[in-house]
Amino acid sequence: MTTKRDYYEILGVDRNASAEEIKKAYRKLAVQYHPDKNPDNKEAEAKFKEIAEAYAVLSDPQKRQQYDRFGHQGPGAQGFSGFDFGGFDISDALRQFMEQDFGFGDIFGTRSSSRRRSRRSGRRGSDIQIRLKISLEEIATGVKKKIKIKKMVPCPECNGTGSAKYSRTVSCPVCHGSGEIRQVSQSLFGQLVNVITCQRCQGEGQIIENPCHSCHGEGRIKGTKTIEVNIPAGVSTGNYIPLEGEGNAGLRGGPAGNLIITIEELKHDIFERRGDDVIMVLPLSFP
Template structure:
C-alpha cells in the first residue's frame, strides 16, 4: 500500500502556510504520542507518519518538490525516503524544539524539560551525483555505488569505548542526563532543570576510549549503497536516503545521503520534459516521393512511413514512446522533426540538373498548385523529351 498524501495526513490544504502546518502537526503528535498510547503500534505508526509529513511540508524546498513530483520527489527508495523510515530518535532529534526544549514533547505532557538523551552527535549529510542515460530514466534503475565516508567503527560498534566496562554512569547526574536545582525566589522555591555539563545529557561517561577510532565511534571508510531510482526523474532532482550519510560520533545517528540526478547526453535523442525529440533528415527525393525509414526510440527501432510531398518542419508523433512522469501518471511521446537536407559539394552534372529544375516554372514553391505539372516535366526531362 502506498503512502498517504502528506496534506491529508496533517489535515491541511495545499495553500496552508508554515504556522498552519506546524499547528496541525503539534495537534496530531499530541494525540498519538507514545507516552499517551503505550504499547499502541497503530498510534506509533500515525505518530511517525505525521512526523514524516511535517518534515517535508515544513521545508520550502522539499514542499515544492513534493507539490511537483509527489512522494518520489522527496524520499528515497519506494518513495525516495529512507529504507527504514523515520525512527523515534529521528523525530525527537529533529522536531523537539516545536514542543519546547530538552526532552522532546516532555514539557507538553507535563514532564520536566531536559532529560537523558542519546549519547553522541548526528553525522553530517553527504551529497553525491548519479549520471543516468535516457534509457535508464525511461525504465527506472537500481544503482550500487561505493561511497567514501565516515562509517561506524567495527571495533567498538560506534560506542567510542574500548570495552563495555569502559562506559560508566555519570556521577554528576546519576545517569539521568539532567541536573536539578532548587532556588528560593520571592515567589517561593523554584526548581530548574538543565542538561548535565559532565556528560552533555547522555547519562554516561566513557572512561577508556576505543584505540581504533580514538573515542569518536566512527572511522573513514567506504560503503556500497544501493539506490533505487524510479522512472521519469529529471536533471537536478535530489533524492534522499536517510541514515546513509556519515556515521555519527559516539553512537549518534548517521546523516543522510543526498543523491543529485544528472542526465547523460544521448547520441541522437534529446529530452524536452517527458517528450523525446528526434531530428530526421531526408533528401529532397525522399521527401518529394515518400519513403519508409527506421527511427531510433529509447527501447528499439521503429519504421515509419513518410508520405510523398512531406515538407521540412513536419512533425511525426510516436505515441507513448517518450518518458514516464515520475509519479507514474502517464508517458510522453516521441516527436520526429523532419528536416529536408540540402546537399553540398555538388558535381558539375548535379549542378546542371538542379539548374534545369530551377528554370521550370512549377519548381517554385506554391504548395498544392503546380505539383502535378512539376513531376510531369521532371519525367519528360529524364526521358529525354525536354
C-alpha cells in the first residue's frame, strides 16, 4: 500500500505555520502545477491534486487539529477524521483553486481573469481566534466557561440587511451589474485585458439604494456577546475548540464566521503535567 505524504511536507511549510503562510504556499504550488500551465502532464496533474488535498485539510482549523493529532489514519476506523478523500479528483482540485479568488492571471502572470465573481446578497463574516487559559484542575475534570467577546453582530435596525426601510437594491451604475471592471492596456505582446472587482459594489453587481443609517449599509455593527463553552477533560495547550457561527456576523445577511478557541494550560504551583500523567516533585532531605 502506498504511504501518503505528510500534508505539511507537500506544501513545504512548518507544522506551526499560520493560515496565511499555508495559503501562500498553496497558491504558489497550485499555480506552478495547474493543468492549464501543464497540459497533458499527468505527473503535474497528480501533484496539483495532492497539493489541493493537503490545503483542504490544513486550511480548515478543525480538520487541521484532527490531522495534527491523528495524522492520515484518523481517530476512527474510517480513516482521517471521517473525511474520505478517496473521491477527491481533479475537478475538486480545480474548483478549490477557483474558490480561492485565483484567476487565469495568476497562472499565466497577466493578472487578468476570465472568471466572473459570483454575486451574492451577503458575505461570510470573518473568524475570531482567542486563547482561553484554564487550570490543571479544570483540565482534569472538564469545565464550562463563560467568555465575553467583542464581535460584529447583526444590525438590529435593519435586521442585518443593510437597507433602510422600504429601500431596494439597484444595478451598480459603475459596472452595470456585472460586478467587474475591464481595463484594456497595450503591451509588447499585444492588447491585454485585466478584469478587476468593481470597488463600488464589491463585485456583487448591485448596490443598496438607501443604506441603513445605523450600519451604513453593512448590515452589522460592533457588539459583545457572552458564550458558554464546554471544555472537555484532557485537553492540552494548543488544542482548538471551533464554535460554528459564533464569529463575526456576515455582511448584509451573510453567514457568520466561526469562533476558534485555543487552549492554554496555566502553570500549577505544585503539580506538573507530562502528557496524561500528573507529576509532583517532592524534595527529600537526609539526616
